[in-house]
Amino acid sequence: MKRVPATFIPLIMLDNRAKAPIYRQLYDCLRTAITEGRIRPGQRLPSTRAMAAELQVSRISVFNAYEQLQSEGYLETFAGSGTCVARTIPDDAFGLSSDQRRRGVRQAIAESGPRSLSVHALDLLNAPLEPWLRNLGAFRVSLPALDQFPVDVWSKLVARHSRKQSRVIMAYGDAMGYLPFRETIAQYLSAFRGVRCDSSQILVTTGSQQALQISAQVLLNPGDQVLMEEPGYPGARLAFATARAQLIPVPVDDEGLVVSEVVSRHRDARVLYVTPSHQYPLGTTMSAARRISLLKWAVHSGSWIIEDDYDSEYRFGSRPIASLQGLDVHSRVIYIGTFSKVLFPALRLGYVVVPKDLVPAFAAVRDAADIFSSTLYQAVLTDFIREGHFARHIRRMRMLYMDRRKALANAIRNQMGDTLEVIGSEAGMHLSAFLPHGVNDVSVSKEAARIGISAMPLSTCYLKPPTRGGLILGYGGVNPRQIHDGIRKLRISVHRTGGTC
């Protein structure tokens, strides 16, 4: 067996004050020297005694480093003839000289050939930056009044379940969710949203976004047609794009989605996505006549309807509108909701009400996605609902948000006059408003983001270029002072962008 003589020891720098133990530092140095080709396959290393003397470290450290390198296959030993770099190491290793190494990782990446991403990932990267999402103050959409949340009650429930830390809270859970939580959701939806369901149909998700992704994976093949409200919810667009579906816009008017367009023109759509209770982002409510026509269309065209009931808890001045799902006797509606907006976003709990015959498919896709949802918050929220805290919180927030909506609408009227035209029904945690014709909403939003105001441009909700720009303003998480101050800043932003106020 040919062995290269141990002509030199590679430069080894050890640091006694470093956190890593000496053996580990030596191991790292030698491994790097081997992989970079500075010591070659077959080359002999000094004995542990000689190396220890050379480096002025204990022999046991050297021994440990050698042993580790040997167990990983970098070194080999021969009885009586010491330790060599394994001959199985390819001779040119990476073909990277230490010179090349010094030019750094950046260079190495550049030299490492094409760094191809999926078309889908590139599409996502090509989407415009969204500076308005960086801000968590006025007027961040979907942010509730966190300071009004009953933290004491909640944290007591968290502590109760965490202390028990039962097997149920720790072990693998069901892909569909924690059963008592699913029962509670089914009761809540039957009583308050007119949803027809039992607990077997409830799939707990990490929020409505995952609910949309799973629905898309279950229902859509690449290239399938999905009808979207125009304007519509960008998160849904993302989910359907992930399934490589073809998105087709359908207009929205004062009664919601223009169903006659759907009926007359779209027999081949596999899925229709709709927000009938409170259209996102325009805020209209779908009329009963349209609901019935839409369900009829779904049966006749064999299409699925995804009903996203994202903030139906909050309606001011009128009673909640019953869900589309509750009207559907043919189980063509997949109903999606979330607790993240009602309680707090980092809760990450939403749900899908799945048609009975589709439950196995939804469970399988969810299992493949991320197995199941963390159990602790599911158990805590079950108690929070059953003990009445949830209903109480919603009642309180309904009053608060009604006041905040009024305050926002007043501030807009008083400070911005006709520059912002508020639209939509009195519901939810955000309002939409049109800008004057010709004012670019993305420019306004960018300018607003620069001075700390989050105002989502309406145009980001359109698939095609819109005829008129606007802003979506969340008011859930802002108090009257923030509203007043925020609108003042927004006025400045519109003015600077060339709007008229």
Added chain:
Amino acid sequence: MKRVPATFIPLIMLDNRAKAPIYRQLYDCLRTAITEGRIRPGQRLPSTRAMAAELQVSRISVFNAYEQLQSEGYLETFAGSGTCVARTIPDDAFGLSSDQRRRGVRQAIAESGPRSLSVHALDLLNAPLEPWLRNLGAFRVSLPALDQFPVDVWSKLVARHSRKQSRVIMAYGDAMGYLPFRETIAQYLSAFRGVRCDSSQILVTTGSQQALQISAQVLLNPGDQVLMEEPGYPGARLAFATARAQLIPVPVDDEGLVVSEVVSRHRDARVLYVTPSHQYPLGTTMSAARRISLLKWAVHSGSWIIEDDYDSEYRFGSRPIASLQGLDVHSRVIYIGTFSKVLFPALRLGYVVVPKDLVPAFAAVRDAADIFSSTLYQAVLTDFIREGHFARHIRRMRMLYMDRRKALANAIRNQMGDTLEVIGSEAGMHLSAFLPHGVNDVSVSKEAARIGISAMPLSTCYLKPPTRGGLILGYGGVNPRQIHDGIRKLRISVHRTGGTC
């Protein structure tokens, strides 16, 4: 305007003892009657006074029900002439008679046309049932010793963060994860796994399954080639199948993945998935020579390597093997790990170490998947690691699992002789063992599941039919008594299935 006279009131059954208020019951009855066509568009309803008298309920209840139906568009009123069913309701509604209704939802579903699912969902549904996953006792794979978890320390940290319930714990978080947690993970991986990274590269996920899904979405177009270890991890197969990739098996031997096959035959693969520290499921460790060849191949063929280091915390008798990622100077390796196996599965926290130039793509795909991970457990685990509890727990579990592995191997040798041939290195929380040639492992596993034992068939890890069956047995969550008893039952299962013991 033509109006149909109020010739009859539909049968309305109200229940004073029901939970739902009277107005709601009346609303439901009327709405159902309208949508089922039992009262027709234009038909006049009795006045509120007449209806209240007829039903012997308060007039205000009737008024509320009418008002709600009117606001939803089911009814319309005309000054002086009372209330009618809205003429905008399509005349044949669903075309469903109450007779048809009575035949029930099942029938309605059957009549509602094709119920098409995606090809992907159908594939998942066609996969064989996995009865061995139902059991959470011996020998459930991936289940740690939950009874050994330091519940007191953990629940104190949970209570601490939950009581504060700071804005950070409640509001929207970063798609990449909670920054202090990412910093802690980066330090841990650098120190213990030889991973080259900083916190900017850490993406926190809901577990390794989501990490695989996100990686697949970022890297793969439909039809792209993915090289998989044969046998390999079924969860990875699921993730790549979700991205509609083409899976290609590469054999595994005593040194891990047979890299020479990869180098000589697979220049066009977009991704290679590998478990070099502890091959899943066979338990071998990839040699240094192969690691270096594999990285060279990735550079030359422009492929990505996904390194799944799923249980590297536990090696018995030898020091941990440094990660493949740490050898990679070209940033071609995506490194995946999880805390679910080390701590407890319902934690739902894993991570990806992302090459720096790919961070924006991973962040965008994660945002589209489910926005971000719940913050509470991220903050708790940060403290758990920083305060030293994590390292202590791993040290304790390493001793415990080493003992359990020995006990399991002994029990197999003593009770089953040559019927089960244990393979793989001394590491992790499961061991694999071959059954005698000709014994069907799925049959053995089904028989075992019937008597309460979880023994995963090795054949489920193969893309092609394997030459020999085997079992994967988790020992993390089982004590010596359960091991003894479990192997006894397993012996019976093998015997009943026609094996030789």
